[in-house]
Amino acid sequence: MADVTQTHNTTPEELIEKFLKGVDERFEDLKKNFTPREPDELLTTKELEKELKISAVTRWNWEKKKILTPRKIGARTYYLRSEIKELLLNSNK
Template identity: 40%
Template sequence: MEGNIQFIQITPQQLQEQILAGVKIQLEELKKDFQPKTPEEYLSRKETAALLKVNLSTLHAWANKGTITPFGINGRVYFKRSEIENVLTPLK
């Protein structure tokens, strides 16, 4: 396959400026669409119960029914704050 080679009379400084200008334009375009990922916040059982103003047995029952999903590490139970906020539904 034959490629096209084009020689342009341009100084190294001009070439560098052109490359930097192109990179800057691409970065500005990327910034428009970039959404930084927020780290997930995990709440303990007590924090979750306090947030929802329920007791631990109610929280346990909701986890058993699948209403909310518990996550565990080293025998401790946590809940994702985003999931807790998403399961709340407006009443009609």
């Protein structure tokens, strides 16, 4: 026999309201603890140079010294914005 739950002195509307209130509370908890991940933005070499105010020679030197990690897709080169942010945040430590 299946589990049966009986409610006494509760109308179907009250039961639905209690159920929805519980669901709303769970969603509110989820919203407080949930931080959506933003897709990682790719920067081109020109965008990187412009944003960091550096020359192509400086960018190339930083790649050679492993300060920057380029991503190659075919003949194009990209840099992850998150890695650049992390590099800038940790540069003074």
